[in-house]
Amino acid sequence: MTNRKNILITGIGSGLGEALAKEYLAQGDTVYAIGRKFPKELDHNPHFFFFPFDLSQTFMLQSNIKEFINKHSFDLVILNAGMLGEIKTLQKTDLTEIKEIMELNVWANKELIDLLSTHAFVKQVVAISSGVTVNGLKGWGAYSLSKSALNTLLNIYAKELPEIHFTSLAPGIIDTPMVQQIIHYVDDIEFPSAKHLKEGSLQTSKEAAKVLRATFNTLLNYESGSFLDIQAMP
Secondary structure (H helix, E strand, O other): OOOOOOOEEEOOOHHHHHHHHHHHHHHOOOEEEEEOOOOOOOOOOEEEEEEOOOOHHHHHHHHHHHHHHHOOOEEEEEOOOOOOOOOOOOOHHOHHHHHHHHHHHHHHHHHHHHHHHHHEEEEEEEEEEEOOHHHHOOOOOHHHHHHHHHHHHHHHHHHHOOOOOOEEOOOOOEHHHHHHHHHOOOOOOOOOHHHHHOOOOOOHHHHHHHHHHHHHHHHHHOOOEEEHHHHHHH
C-alpha cells in the first residue's frame, strides 16, 4: 500500500494506546509500539512491531531502544504511556511518588524525543496530556504537575526542533483502566472530580481512537508546541 504510514505509539498494553494501535493497523498503516505489555490480539500481525520496555527506566531508555527506531521514518509519534498515581492531596503525597510519576510522564518522553530526533526521521509528535493541567483539581496534584511539565517540554522542543511538529493534546474523558480506578476506588465526597467521572459520559477507547486518528492531522494547522483540548476544538 503506497499510502501506508509509519506510526510509533508508546503504552499500548491496554486502554487508549492499544485502541490506537488497532485503529491504525485497521487503516492499513504500520505500527511500531513500545510498552511493558504485548496486546495478544496483535500477535502475528505483519505490520505490527513491538519492543518490550518499561519506559520508566529512563537511564536505560536510549541504549535499549536505539536499534528499534534507528533510521526509521515516522509520520506520527504518539506519546501515550503514562501513570496516574494515587488520588490524594499533595500534602499527603511523598516526593518519591511524585518523582516516579514525573519519570514516566515527563522524563521518559524527553529521552525518547532526544533519541528519535537524533536517530530517526519524525514529522509529528503528539503527547497525550490532560485537562487537569489547567483545572487544578484536588487530589490530582502529582499527575497535574507531570502533565503540565509535559506540555512545557513539548513547547520548548517546538522551538528547538522546528522540523518536527509538536502538540500536547487532552483527549477528553475515556473509559480506560486509569479512569475505572478512579471511579471504583476514589472517595467522591473528598474528591469531587471522581463524582464527575462517575456521573459523566465516558467514550470507549475504541471510539476515542477513531476520533483522535481523524484529529491528529488537523493539529498540523495549529502552532507547533501548542496545548489543545479536543473537547474545545471546532
